[in-house]
Amino acid sequence: MNLGWLIDKGVRDIKQARMILRAFSASGFQAYIVGGAVRDLLLGITPTDVDICTSAKPEEIMAVAARHGWNTEAVGAAFGSIMVIVNGQPYDVTTFRREEYGLDSHRPSKVEWGVRLEDDLSRRDFTINTLCIDGNGDIIDLFGGLQDLRHSIIRAVGDPCVRFAEDALRMFRAARFAAQLGFALDRSIYPAVAAHLQRVRGLSVERVRNEIERTLLAKYAGRGLTFMLTSGLLNQECRQRQAQRDSYTPILPELCHLYRLPQNSRYHHLDGWRHTVSAVEHIPANLTLRWAALLHDIGKGCPGIRGCNEAGQPTDYGHDKAGAAMAGVILKRLKVDREVAGRVVWLVANHMHGPQENLKSVVKWLRKRAKEFYSPEQLAQAIRQLFELYRADGLATRHKLNRRFTEMEQAVTDCLAALPFYPVQLAISGGDIASSLGAGPQVGELQKKFLERIQAGHLENTKEALLAALAIYCNRRQKIASRLE
Numbered sequence: 001m002n003l004g005w006l007i008d009k010g011v012r013d014i015k016q017a018r019m020i021l022r023a024f025s026a027s028g029f030q031a032y033i034v035g036g037a038v039r040d041l042l043l044g045i046t047p048t049d050v051d052i053c054t055s056a057k058p059e060e061i062m063a064v065a066a067r068h069g070w071n072t073e074a075v076g077a078a079f080g081s082i083m084v085i086v087n088g089q090p091y092d093v094t095t096f097r098r099e100e101y102g103l104d105s106h107r108p109s110k111v112e113w114g115v116r117l118e119d120d121l122s123r124r125d126f127t128i129n130t131l132c133i134d135g136n137g138d139i140i141d142l143f144g145g146l147q148d149l150r151h152s153i154i155r156a157v158g159d160p161c162v163r164f165a166e167d168a169l170r171m172f173r174a175a176r177f178a179a180q181l182g183f184a185l186d187r188s189i190y191p192a193v194a195a196h197l198q199r200v201r202g203l204s205v206e207r208v209r210n211e212i213e214r215t216l217l218a219k220y221a222g223r224g225l226t227f228m229l230t231s232g233l234l235n236q237e238c239r240q241r242q243a244q245r246d247s248y249t250p251i252l253p254e255l256c257h258l259y260r261l262p263q264n265s266r267y268h269h270l271d272g273w274r275h276t277v278s279a280v281e282h283i284p285a286n287l288t289l290r291w292a293a294l295l296h297d298i299g300k301g302c303p304g305i306r307g308c309n310e311a312g313q314p315t316d317y318g319h320d321k322a323g324a325a326m327a328g329v330i331l332k333r334l335k336v337d338r339e340v341a342g343r344v345v346w347l348v349a350n351h352m353h354g355p356q357e358n359l360k361s362v363v364k365w366l367r368k369r370a371k372e373f374y375s376p377e378q379l380a381q382a383i384r385q386l387f388e389l390y391r392a393d394g395l396a397t398r399h400k401l402n403r404r405f406t407e408m409e410q411a412v413t414d415c416l417a418a419l420p421f422y423p424v425q426l427a428i429s430g431g432d433i434a435s436s437l438g439a440g441p442q443v444g445e446l447q448k449k450f451l452e453r454i455q456a457g458h459l460e461n462t463k464e465a466l467l468a469a470l471a472i473y474c475n476r477r478q479k480i481a482s483r484l485e
Contacts, residue, residue, distance in 0.1 A: 014041065016086045017050045020070075020093070021135035027064050029056040030117060031093075032132035032140065039128050042149060043181070052093045053120055053132070057113060058082050061093050080113040096120040101166040118142055125163055125170045126177065127155050152183045160192035168199035171233060172211035179215045179224025193231045200236040205249055208238045209334045212252070216290040222277030225294070229255060229273070240333075249333045254298055254326055261301045264313040268397055272300055278396035283388055288340050292347040292389050295330065299323030324349035346372065346382065351389050357407045362415045363455045370421040380416055387412070419455050423447040426454075427463045428470070436474050446473060 017033050024031035031054040037047035056064060058074070061082040065072045073083040073090075080095035095113040097120055117140070121130040127148045132140040139146070148155050154177050156163045156170075164171050171193045178185055200208075215224040228234045234252040241247075261272030268275060279293040299305050299319035307315045327348045331341035355365035366383075373379045387409050394401045420426055426447060433443045450466060453459035459469060 013050050013089055014047065016089060017052060017091060018133075018135060018137070020052060020084060020086065020091060023068050024054050024056060024064055025135050027056075027060075027067075029054050029060065029064070030096075031056070032117070032134050034121075034132045035124070035129045038131040038133050038139070039145075039149065041133075042131070042146075050091055052084075052091055053096060053117070054093060055096055055117075056093075057095050061095070065093075079111050097123070099123050099166070122157060123166075124157050125167070125173060127157055128177075128183075130157060152181070153186050154178060154181075154183045154189070155186040156189060156192070160186075160188050161195055164192050164196040165199065168196060168203050169207055169211065171196065171200070171231070172203075172208060172215075172228070175224040175227045175231075175233070176211050176215045176218065177224075178227055179218035179220050179222075182220040182223065185227060190231065193233065197232050197236055200233065200238060200251075201248060203238045205238050205240045205333070205335055208251055209336065212334075213287060213291075213336075216280065216294060217285045217287065219285075221280050221290065225277055225280065226273070228252075229259060251334075252330065254330060255294075257301050258297065262314050263300070264309075264315065266311075266313060270396065272297060275396050279389075279392045282395045283392035287337075288343050288347075289385060289388055289392075291327075291331070291336065291340065291344045292351070292385070293392050295323060295327040295344065296348050296351050296389060296393060297323065298326050298330075298348075302326075320349055320352040343382065343385065347386055347389050350386055351393060354390060354408050355412065357404070357411045359411070359415065362411050363419065366412065366415060366419075366421060367455065376420075376422050376425055379421060383412060383416065420451055420461055421455075423451070425461070426450055426466060427461050428466045432467070433470060436470055437477075446470070 014033070014037070017037070021031045021033065031052055033050060034053045035051050037050040040047045054061065058080055061084065062072045062074070065082075065084045071085040073085070075081065075083050076092075076094070080097045082093050084091045084093045096115050096117055097111050097113040098115045099111055117132070121132070121142055124130050127143045127145040129145070130141075130143045131145040131149075134140065143157050144155075154174055174185055174189055174193075177183065212228070215221055215228070218224060235256055236251055237248040238251055239246050240249045255273075255276075258272035258276055263270070263272060263275065270278060276294060276297055279296065280290055283289045283293045297316075297319060299322035300316040301314075302319070302322060305316050305319050305322050307317065309315050324345050328341070328345045331344060336344075350369075353365075355361040366379075369383070370379050373382060390405065390409075391401065394405060423430060423444070430443050430447065433446055434440075437443060437446065450459065450469065453469075454461045459465060
């Protein structure tokens with residue numbers, strides 16, 4: 001199969017990569033585009049990273065690049081990898097290599113380069129990532145990657161037990177590829193993962209979290225997450241380094257109890273886990289939203305939360321608050337970005353609480369939430385995210401949203417657009433007030449009163465109306481002061 005025509009009409013990154021291949025070929029070296037870029041090209045997906053493998057050694061890679069005026073960075077020279085930069089675009093160009101693994105769960109203990117292409121490809125994780133393209137556009141398929149691509153299967157290169165023993169992160173990568181591509185995992189992968197779960201303990205928390213987050217953001221996230229859960233990966237520990245000392249932290253065992261967890265059949269048609277992954281796939285692929293959807297019901301089924309109503313159906317009163325506390329612990333130990341983590345905790349804590357559709361209820365609800373944020377922009381973003389979570393939760397519960405949700409969302413949106421909830425939104429500034437009252441806490445107190453009156457419909461948020469109200473307030477203060485004298 002030849003993909004020359006596809007490369008020529010494709011994105012700039014692939015065209016430039018082909019130019020690099022021809023440059024190495026002209027210098028007497030073999031060179032190929034390899035791995036994910038080839039896989040994605042065949043699937044009709046625009047590649048995001050283009051990797052190149054070559055028979056040239058690191059110093060020879062730099063020499064070829066220099067002859068063509070390309071910059072290089074020796075970012076991974078110890079592993080035979082040189083970054084070649086063409087027109088500002090970096091390409092990872094790596095020497096054919098063979099690896100030996102030891103005690104480390106991810107990094108090879110020894111790298112030998114200058115070997116054959118077949119040796120280099122045989123050390124890779126999955127067959128669909130061994131496909132290569134040469135400078136003419138011809139595909140090299142030494143391990144059946146094309147067939148597995150056609151049948152939508154993720155299969156290890158050779159024995160999966162060997163691959164996972166070498167690099168335990170490949171078990172998480174299998175889940176991530178299933179989530180990104182929607183492919184099935186070959187049957188041999190499951191027992192191989194079970195046999196090497198102990199290797200997960202040697203992986204850093206950052207690498208594990210990155211794979212979980214990439215899985216979370218994928219189109220078929222539920223498929224990858226379910227594999228992580230049912231295979232036991234989420235129930236393992238990984239390594240955390242602090243002050244040059246290693247400790248071990250759980251990954252996500254708190255999710256495991258949701259698997260087949262019964263829910264009230266009056267409201268739910270799915271068990272706890274299937275509801276959770278359905279919510280994840282119904283929410284936009286944003287990291288904050290996906291984490292919130294994954295953790296929103298994590299408090300369900302826990303001791304002190306799970307109960308039973310008069311009809312004998314399960315209940316989980318308070319799972320939102322309990323879940324928020326659990327989410328905070330989980331996200332901290334996984335070293336999730338602090339801003340993301342903080343918002344996720346807030347979303348989980350609030351995902352059960354919406355206002356009635358009437359204006360008074362909406363204003364009261366928004367006023368309470370405004371106290372938790374510093375600016376109108378923060379509040380508006382948080383409310384948008386909360387409604388995304390409401391929507392995903394509802395779709396995972398009932399297949400479709402009821403009319404009340406639409407009316408509630410519209411009422412909140414209209415209220416946010418029409419009314420101020422922060423002093424900065426008032427039509428007059430704190431300086432305007434201070435010029436009449438003098439600087440001090442009285443400025444903030446009056447701003448708060450103005451906000452409350454505007455929200456209650458007793459005052460308009462215009463400069464004229466607020467200045468008039470300010471004048472009345474000042475006159476009243478002067479009269480009171482005169483009486484006291």
